[in-house]
Amino acid sequence: MAKKNESIDQTKRDKIDAEIVRLTKLLNDVDNKSKKIVESLIKNAAFMAVTLDELQETMNENGVVSEYQNGEHQWGTKKSPEVEIYNVMIKNHSAIMKQLTDLRPKAPPKTQDDGFEDFVGNR
Template structure:
């Protein structure tokens, strides 16, 4: 394991990926230019915040998954001179935690757009069914 943590993406790459995911979600939700998705202003405002969160979490989860692939699921530790061992990595803990948050955010997004075209709803559910960066993501 590296003594110094190294990010998978730099800030510019991360921002580009988040912006691309926001755009993809807006298109999926039919909120792009000329879109007819959410019509009520309050729901659109809520959806916009959830889209921002979902896009950020999507890229974060992708990066955590790549970090685990690179560094491993387990990391070694040492407490003092005589105590050492292995434990679940910080990235693995964060992946578990943020996967749950991502699931909650995407569930809220799906609930906001339940009254949209059933075909669009299936596409949205398919998009959210896989974990970002993981199998099916």
């Protein structure tokens, strides 16, 4: 039984590592002062992205509502625990992704090509 859990943990670790690599490539142009901040944010963002995928799979399989018993004859339904965790984590993930996006260097504004350079160059 422990071997199965180890393979699940390794699979998750592999997915997290792949997401870290992906995000690191996207944020490669961040200045050196911000690199340490970026590394921590990337690790957290990668973990959350993989965990959010897992929560989505669980909600797709089991639904978003769970039944509960509160006393001998009192039954009801409520949001599943996965939905609660997902809602909190997606907000945190979005906040981290915004932070990472804000740390990227701003692209110079694009100038609108009016065709003048081509006109002069073709004369």
